[in-house]
Amino acid sequence: MNGVSAGAGQGELFQGDRPATADCHILVVDDTDFNRTLIGALLTEAGFHDIAYAKDGFDALSQIAARTPDLVILDIMMPGMDGFEVCRRLRADHAYADLPVLVQTALSSSDDRNKAFASGTTDLISKPLDRAELLARVRIHLENRVLIRDLQCYRARVEGELAMARSMYDHLLPSPALRASLKDSAGVDLRSHILLSSDMGGNIWGVLPLDGGRFGVFLLDMAGRGVSAALNAFRMHTLIHELAPTLGDRPDAFLAELNDRAVTLLELGEHATVIYGVVDGAAGRFTYAAAAATHPLVIRPDGAALLFGDATGRPVGITAGNRYDACTLPFPPGARLALYSNGVLEALDGGGEDGGDGQAFDRNVAAAVSAAGDDGDAFATLTAALAAALGETPPDDHTLVWIERGRAA
């Protein structure tokens, strides 16, 4: 390994039988020729072979700037710039914040030792040098260095891969262009609010344009969370788009077929709750089928009572041959339709004596909608209520899909 910091994927701690620490680059800083030679000989004898030498503080800093060592062995008493100052300057530079610096010192008073630590020393080696002590301290700090670098590489790689996967996930969701085309063809505004409990999530939603100004909309909530749930959500997304051309306008048959295919695809313990429905503006209705989903909500114009649809049904992916019923909700001009994942229901279902059985959710949603007023932005008041209920770290994935019909028919 040369002095260039290791890149992602270069995480080999051992090459053959030789520990990775043997290849580390060590800079020995001492104004006395004899001390430099002695330390160099001890390190070479112990198997270290990439050693450089500096004869004072200025020399040390310029060598470090040219090539960052893995460890610095530093003398304190030097003419010009002493070891304390070298330490302070290194620590002032973010690039060297975690560079291990071993200070060799004859200083025995605790004041001086504290001064060394205060200026940023990692550890002390007492003078006169003891071979065993020197090598033990060099090894332990190099091992830490190698382990931390290895973890940093691993972390950077995982973060990069998760960011890429997250962007793939974002691309599965309806694009602005698709939303604009639905505004034209079906006269609806589509909005959504998504909060994931980790980098990846098991919630996914989408729209399937149909003929006659109609379109299908689905919201799928994979059991579990994180990467494993996201992988399954990707598989289900593919299935849904395969079924769309043939079964897209029949929600009950759509779910039954999706379930049969999911059963062969998913392992035991993996399943999904799904709602799939068709928004038909001309007929003024939303026809859907549900598999253990949350009740779809219709907010009618002019302050009429909220409508919650039934969403009972066997989750998708457990047993083959399930039948699902088609249900219908009115969806007149000016109405809003909300689909939401189970996480949203749980989050807004707290408080009150009936918390936990869904009653509190209905009440909390009604309160948020009436707070917005008939022409107000109920989507905004709902997402605000959700954010307030969840705090900083949501315990589950949350998706709220909001479909708003213009008043003009």
Added chain:
Amino acid sequence: MDYGIEDKDQETVVRLRGRLTFNDHGKLRALIREMLQTKAKRQVLDLSALEFVDSAGIGMLLIAREEMSNVDKLLILRAAAGQVKRVLTVAQLNKIVAIED
């Protein structure tokens, strides 16, 4: 989630307490192993003190059902209340696993 096991002649009763979620995967695996060790054919999960179950928790209950049925045991979910009862009802799990009040 916490649990206590009571081994009777006719049935093993496991009382689950607290919240059964994604994080309890290891614990439920251990519980399933314990249940497989007991003699009774009827393996009852008493859910009366279980406050909350998420979708991953439901998945684990289905795994337990399968593991019991593989060795000719019967898993029974008993006395679910509140959120747990609602989730079991919405998912119509009574057709897949035995549910008692």
